[in-house]
Amino acid sequence: MTVKILQFGTTGQLGVELLRQAPAHDVAITALGRGDCDLADPAAAARKVEELRPDVVVIAAAYTAVDLAESEQDAAHAVNAATPGAIAAAAAKVGAALINVSTDYVFDGEGGAPYAEDAATNPLNTYGRTKLEGEKAVAAANPRSLSIRTSWVVSPHGKNFVKTMLRVAAAGNPLKVVDDQSGRPTSAADLAGFILGLAETLAAAPAGDRRFGIVHFANDGEVTWRDFAVEIFRQALGDAAPEVGAQKTADYVTPAKRPLRATMDLTRLNRDFGVSPRAWQTALKDIIAELKAAD
Template sequence: MRLAVTGREGQVAASLIEAARSRSDVEVVAVGRPTLDLTRPDTVFPALEAARPDLVVSAAAYTAVDQAEDESDLAFAVNAVGAGKVAEAAARLGVPVIQISTDYVFDGTKDGAYVETDATAPLGVYGASKLAGEQAVAAANPRHLILRTAWVYSPFGKNFVKTMLRLAAEREEISVVADQTGTPSSALDIADAILHVAARLRDDQNFAAWGIYHLAGSGETNWSGFARHILDTSRAFGGPHARVRDIATTDYPTKARRPANSRLSSEKFAITFQWTKSEWRHSAESIIRRLMPS
């Protein structure tokens, strides 16, 4: 089976490429700029057609949450129009599309984990652009799976785990927000889940459970709790460590508002695809170990 994933440097794309190396039944082809540029819709179909995919994973996105407040046109061009064009191209090629989305489509006011049927209410441009992307994907290709995830980290790219390790090597104390709760999600686990889904779609020609799913880590924490686990694990492996000081969101103002509650329930995904995710601490430890100095 041949998967085309948009974006070459993103965490999910890089994790998919790595995961496929140990598999003989799947090939992952990364398609990105300049061949495929989501700000240039005319490049999307030719690039994906050349990749000859059996399934398209739409992972490329504009992810600069604060910068999006000043670059709304660009955020919507990539996350909404571009995502729709990817789904449309997949439909023209006669293949399904998996769209990666985000917890930022919610406002974070729910008391408990969000499920797929909860009302969306993004707080900023980034979340609004991703929600518009979900809608564009659904309209362009009936054979779509929209996977909302949250607090993604991996050995690749920029993410919270790597930032905490870098800061711990520079400082004795790090201030981290303690009043935002979520479900840390390993991009390696997300890639494993996508490959699991791809095999299901290959083997089940009558699959009809298309739509929106949540795919996030198991368990929950806040940002400061996540930071403490990262740094305690790093210290156990002989890496950098620093004290973590709890602060409130109001102590760390950002241009874009973040949801206070980013918890996502992945129960629907687990039941539909018979896939069990790892507890977030276990997944984090395996990645932190990989990031330790040799």
């Protein structure tokens, strides 16, 4: 059965990867970008779902400007919470399953990691708070929904830590990266593959299926931002890799507070979905290779 997917988001890292990988799966994706649907308008997004009547809806777009969200809280709430809730309700109305992408920022990083899906949440910033509100709105509106929490998403596309580090290194400026925040990097390609591989199962699954609810997805292994940068340079630049200095989060003041260790536990991913993600270092090799090939 070819699964009809309605995808919100086309230009972000995940949106790009979903579209790139779709031909390898038995799916037909209708993807809506900013010009097709304003995610700040919950009613408009819901109408798209009711008009197109997909089997599965994937929300691959969000308000992700973590620092800017502190001064644009209403906009962040609309895109991350109100609209996902409206989309979920519309999906339930037409009999569609829903996949919502969330974040490790729902945790404060102070309670002892790794965090399981049922661990206490306590977001430290507006982005995390609105994404948690979105999770709750989605679950309340559609019992056939899955929120996938992920972290530190990277790819050869868009804006992300890998591309930023390589750009800064190319400029020849001194480098300092925080070394007291740790987490799990996630390949957007691996996350997209997981989502597309689930589409047929979720399209047919009844409410109450164990795969609905919340699951954590990231690549295997935990690392600090500084050590992540060191590995990026090792793989991409070899002997030309620059020195990476260390700094503390407290010395790098930003509008939004970040959790120091919001690392997610992946036990449920393996137990209920049969997925054991590859190491983040291995995923990074593919990203570096694609970036080099594009030069």
